[in-house]
Amino acid sequence: MTTKIAFIGFGGVGQSLAELLQRKKEQLKNSYELEPVVVAVTDVMKGSIYHSEGLDISKLLEVVKETGNVEDYPQEPGMVKGWDSFTTIANSNADVIVEVTYTDVETGQPAIDHIRTAFKYKKSVVTTNKGPVALAYNELNELAKENGVYWGFEGTVMSGTPALRMPVTTLAGNEIKEIKGILNGTTNYILTEMEKGKTYQEALEKAKSLGYAEADPTSDVEGYDARYKTAILSNYLMGVPIDAHDIYCKGISDMTMDTVKEASANNKKWKLLSRITKENDGTVTASVKPELIDNDDPLAGVSGATNAILYECDLSGPILLTGAGAGLVETGYSLLIDIIHFHRQNALTKIGGG
Known part of the structure; x- marks a missing residue:
C-alpha cells in the first residue's frame, strides 16, 4: 500500500x-x-x-x-x-x-x-x-x-527509544503512578565526566567537542529541554495537561566538582531528573532538577549521553527503559x-x- x-x-x-x-x-x-x-x-x-x-x-x-x-x-x-x-x-x-x-x-x-x-x-x-x-x-x-x-x-x-508508545501498548492496564527519568543526554554526560574528576567547565567543553552540547548549551544545562519533555510525558501518558512553563526547573550549571565528589564518597550520584507524580486526587506535580540518588537506584547506573526513564506502575512495578535520546x-x-x-x-x- x-x-x-x-x-x-x-x-x-x-x-x-x-x-x-x-x-x-x-x-x-x-x-x-x-x-x-x-x-x-x-x-x-x-x-x-x-x-x-x-x-x-x-x-x-x-x-x-x-x-x-x-x-x-x-x-x-x-x-x-x-x-x-x-x-x-x-x-x-x-x-x-x-x-x-x-x-x-x-x-x-x-x-x-x-x-x-x-x-x-x-x-x-x-x-x-x-x-x-x-x-x-x-x-x-x-x-x-x-x-x-x-x-x-x-x-x-x-x-x-519508544518512551511514549512502549508504556501505552506493552504496559496497558497499568496505572502509572510516577515517571522519573534522565531525559537529557548532554547533562548526564557532563555529570558522568565530573564523576571522573573533571570540572563543570571541562566536562561541558568535552561535551561540545563531541557534539553532545550545542555552542549555546543553555537549553540543555538549565533543564529547559528536559522540561518540555516532562510536559509531553504528563500530557500524553498521565492524561493531565500541564504547561511546560509551569514545571519547576533547575539545571546543573552551578554544580561543582566538590559536590559531585562528596556524593560519590557517600555512595550517591547526582542526576538531572525529570519527575512526574500523580497524586491521589488525580492531579500531577512535576519538576526538573538535580537530585541526589543512591548508587543502587536503577537510574544511578545510567552514564554518559544515554537517556533512561522509569515508570512506576501499580501492577507491574517499576519498569526501566534506556536508550539513545538523540542522534540523526x-x-x-x-x-x-x-x-x-x-x-x-x-x-x-x-x-x-x-
Missing part, C-alpha cells in the same frame, strides 16, 4: 528519514506492505519541490548534498517548484506530513501552525518537534480526532516508527470498512 509523504523541513533529521526510507525499502514492503513515496519537500533554506507521482529519493539526497537546493532536482513533466510550506501542505497529495522544521520551542512555531493546517486538510502528521506537544497538545489532539487523522510524535522525548539516525528512525504505525492503522481502517 502506497503512503505519500511530504517533508516540511529537510535538515539532518529529514534527510536521515529519507535515507532510511530508501535503505529499508524492501523490508518495509515485505514486512509491512508499506511503500512510502516522497511527493514533496519544502525547506526555508533548501527550496521546494513537488511531484504527485513521487520523487527519486536517491536523486533528491544527491542534489541536496551537491548544491544544497532541492530545486536543482532535474525538471520533469508535472513537477512544481517554489511552493511554501503551507501551500505544500494544502495542495500536495501527501497522506502524511513529516514536520521537521526548525521550530522555536518557546512558542512551538512554525510547527504548531503547520500541524493545524495539515489536520484542517485531513492529512496525518509525524513530527519530532517538542513545542507542539508540550504547548498545544489538547488542541491539536482534538483537531486530529475531529478530522480522523493520525498524529505521531514518538521522537519528541527519547528520539528512537535515531531521530529519523522515530519518524519511521510513526509512519509504520500510521500505515498499520490505515490498513486496519480500510479492512474494517471505516
